Amino acid sequence: MGLDPGLRRLALGTLLAAYPGPVPPDWAVDLLADGLAGHTLFGTNIHDPAQVAATTAALRAGRPDVLIAIDEEGGDVTRLAHATGSPYPGNAALGAVDDVTLTRQVYAAIGAELAALGINLDLAPTVDVNTADENPVIGTRSFGADPARVAAHSAAAVAGLQSAGVAACAKHFPGHGATVADSHYELPTVDVPPAVLRERDLPPFAAVVDAGVRAVMTAHIRVPALTGDGPATFSRAVLVDLLRREYGFTGAVITDALEMKGAALAAGGVGPAAVRALAAGADLLCIGAKVDADLVAHVVEEIVAALADGRLDRARVEEAAGRAAELAAWAVAGGTAARTPDGLGYAAALRAxxxxxxxxxxxxxxxxxxxxxxxxxxxxxxxxxxxxxxxxxxxxxxxxxxxxxxxxxxxxxxxxxxxxxxxxxxxxxxxxxxxxxxxxxxxxxxxxxxxxxxxxxxxxxxxxxxxxxxxxxxxxxxxxxxx
Known part of the structure; x- marks a missing residue:
């Protein structure tokens, strides 16, 4: 017996999938028509601007209000320029220059480029405070080691991106900057009391919430005082009590990729990870980069089964899908792209x-x-x-x-x-x-x-x-x- 169509559509509305290659396969477009929230584009999906524009048009044929996401941070993390390297410096360079107007300009330029290609959700900026010199995964993706400086530039980056009509997603809550392990491979631990997080790691998140950031991404990190043995992605104390109630965030909570070991190993697979993230208060579940139709179906089945056996409350999943839909509706409204000064990124890099x-x-x-x-x-x-x-x-x-x-x-x-x-x-x-x-x-x-x-x-x-x-x-x- 097949899944209940209404529950299947509800579950799909909480998922960001992905697909291989430069041309969206039929299943990826068909799932959008069935209610899938959207897709994330990776380097393997991108050849040149004309091809990317054709890709986003094909995805919108599946559903006009699709979320099309990308990790375009500038600097060392780029998908659009993965073949050559980004024409923009990343956050560490912008933090070194310490000109918030420049940071806003650079992110407005990135946003304008994404908007022109039909991409409406940037999984950026990274707002982690990089306090560990040995950090293997944040490093130059951070605006620096000073919470106040990172907070100021994080807010500027969000304002720049969203001025172009591209939703920003600040990451990785509640802060990945003090880790010396990579959550792609394991579950890092930040063993500090909440007071240390509030002083060291959380000021940039407070700043982006004040700046109207549309989305916040979870971190697959363990903070024992808040999350117990699991990652923040599965913690209501982090996603609801801290992010929503204490910091007043009302937008969409997006998970980091659930295929990452920091989440998948902790939950026993991507499907169970999706259920635990939704139960904890996440709204939009990023499955990962290596996704096919079977994996999406598996995750949907896990969510529907959890609704049936009581592990998930239907109202919670409806709330999540509703926030994902609100994010897409905001992005469809668009923004006003300012003209990018010639050579902006290269001049900024030189200043750094x-x-x-x-x-x-x-x-x-x-x-x-x-x-x-x-x-x-x-x-x-x-x-x-x-x-x-x-x-x-x-x-x-x-x-x-x-x-x-x-x-x-x-x-x-x-x-x-x-x-x-x-x-x-x-x-x-x-x-x-x-x-x-x-x-x-x-x-x-x-x-x-x-x-x-x-x-x-x-x-x-x-x-x-x-x-x-x-x-x-x-x-x-x-x-x-x-x-």
Whole structure:
């Protein structure tokens, strides 16, 4: 016997699905007609602007008020520019510049680009306060380590995005910035009392609520004092008592991807995770990136079964679907896209570069890019100085494996520019830098979260606060190496 059509439609109204490839398959469009709230676009869905516009038009043929979401943060997390790197610096660079008007402009520009392509929900900005230098998943996605600065820029980012008619989604509540684990792979724990969260992690969320943010994303993190053994995504104390009652948020609560280990392992699968998130007060459930029709059907069946056996109250699911529909209705109304100043992102990235030491006289150096892995959030997006160099030799190196003597021989009499991401926590990288600096003039370009580490004996330490295309061009320009 099939599912009750009304309950199936109700369950679908709480789901953000996804699909593979650049063309929406029939099932993805058919589900929209059946009531699915929307889809999230990932890099695999995006080839070029014309194709994306055709994609969003095809999805709207399924239902005009579909939510079409994307993770477009600028900086290191980009889907539209995943093949080249973003033309905008990310939050860490904007926080370093500390010009809230610039932050609003950059996010308004991102919003205008999304709106022109038919995308109406940006799963951004990241408003986490990055207080852990070793944080493997936030880092340069954060406006910084100071709650007041992060709060001011978070509000500006929300205002910028939403001025273009694109709904903003502030993430990751109640704050992922103090973690040293990645919730894509495990359930991180932030073992602090609520008073510490209120002082350190929550001010940016208060600021975006005041700024009228349309959506807030949950964090798959465990805060024992509030969430017990499970993640915040499954906690009514976090989503209802804290976010809604204490901070007064009235918009849509969106889950981080339920396929992530921080949620799926804690619940015993994506379907049970969906039920627990809805029961806790979430409204729109992001299933994840690897989604097909069978997975959507499975999640729907789990929700309908939970309605039947009492694990879920129908009024709660109706409330969730209603908030998702309100979010879509707001996005359909649109905004007013301001004209983006030419080269806005590149000029902003240049303002963010910080130089400690002397970078004069870098004529024809050997540029060494140190290999760094990418997080799931970032994906494999090109980074570094390579695309911006004019007549300069560049080689790749693997920290802990590359012999410094080989690089010395290759450099000869030339100075060395060593480019990396998160060098302070990359095994073997500080040792490689120090070994080279003992015999050569070495300039270090840090394109990740800089932390407190500085190399011994280096001639200069250059911080870009991100590894976007804009950040790479800015670094090459500051070093006098740009073409």
């Amino acid at each position: 570069v910080r130089v400690e030491g002397d970078v004069a006289g870098l004529t024809a150096p050997l540029v060494v890019q140190v290999h760094a892995t990418s997080t799931i959030a970032e994906g494999r997006v090109p980074w570094g100085l390579g695309p911006h160099l004019a007549g300069v030799e560049e080689v790749r190196a693997v920290a802990g494996e590359t012999d410094p003597d080989e690089l010395r021989r290759l450099a000869g009499e030339r100075p060395i520019v060593l480019v990396g991401r998160h060098l302070h926590r990359l095994p073997g990288a500080p040792e490689l830098v120090d070994a080279l600096a003992a015999t050569h003039p070495v300039t270090v370009v840090e394109m990740g979260w800089p932390g407190g580490w500085r190399p011994t004996g280096a001639r200069a330490f250059v911080t870009t606060y991100g590894a976007s295309h804009a950040n790479g061009r800015a670094a090459a320009q500051v070093l006098g190496l740009a073409g």
